[in-house]
Amino acid sequence: MKLTKLKTALAAGALTLASGSAVVAQDLRIAYTGYSTDNTFWIGVANAAAAEAEAQDVEFIDMTASSPDSAAQRDAVDRAIDMGVDGIIIGSVDNRAFDASLEAAAAKGIPVVAVDTGIDHPHVSSLVQTDNLAAAGIAGDYIVDQIDGGKVLILGGSAGHQTGNARRDGVLNAAEAAGHEVIFQICDWQDACAFETTTNFLQSDPEITAIFSAWDPGALAAVSAAKALGRLDDLVIVGFDGNPANLVAIAEGEQSATIKQDNTRMGTESVRNLLAVINGEEAPAVVPIDGILITADNVAEYQ
Structure with a gap:
């Protein structure tokens, strides 16, 4: 009888944990700001990232400006931090523009991943880019x-x-x-x-x-x-x-x-790496992707 009750309790606990994990996953929000929305390459990155976030049951907030604007992009990152998102992906217009923003993200424990262009700051956990x-x-x-x-x-x-x-x-x-x-x-x-x-x-x-x-x-x-x-x-x-x-x-x-x-892989990998960091897992510091001569x-x- 005691063994049966223990098994039942363990099963219920496992169900609760599984349900809790699902709720956490559904509640995750990640922000993305790419180079611009008027560039074919970057449209592909954003679409792939959004598709991967949807597949992972994560809310994806695209804050990319319509044209390349480093000040607007920095403001987007700051807004995402103020919103309290769980993580941020940056495809930078100017990779030198984010020091204060990244310090703020670090202070709030919001992880950041870079895509396409490296950002020289210790709070950036991972870079996904073409070699x-x-x-x-x-x-x-x-x-x-x-x-x-x-x-x-x-x-x-x-x-x-x-x-x-x-x-x-x-x-x-x-x-x-x-x-x-x-x-x-x-x-x-x-x-x-x-x-x-x-x-x-x-x-x-x-x-x-x-x-x-x-x-x-x-x-x-x-x-x-x-x-x-x-x-x-x-x-x-x-x-x-x-x-x-x-x-x-x-x-x-x-x-x-x-x-x-391979902009599809870049968008997909950036979301996967960000989610890994959010979940306390290791993400590769750099994911180099081969280019193809056409x-x-x-x-x-x-x-």
């Missing part, structure tokens, strides 16, 4: 293989941006190792700057034979500028992201190549 240096190295090797002499123009992101710097360095290292002069221009991830920079340098320097843009829309801007100047057939133009419009440009022979990022030879596989 940008290695992936850009692949792009650089491709460029070197395609050109016979000449200079390489690199259209970069913003100054001091960890992701942009890694993409710059991967191509720069490969090109300089092969003896090519490299011209680097900061464009703050702005397509208009990519167009204007490409136009100016192609007009002033006929030795440019290749252009690398650290983001795919910038590569399309370079394509447009080169086409307007009648230089498109003379250039190797490579981007980074694997956006659908760029795949079309590759298939049509206008853009030479791009590096595809050219005319394999573009059909990704369209």
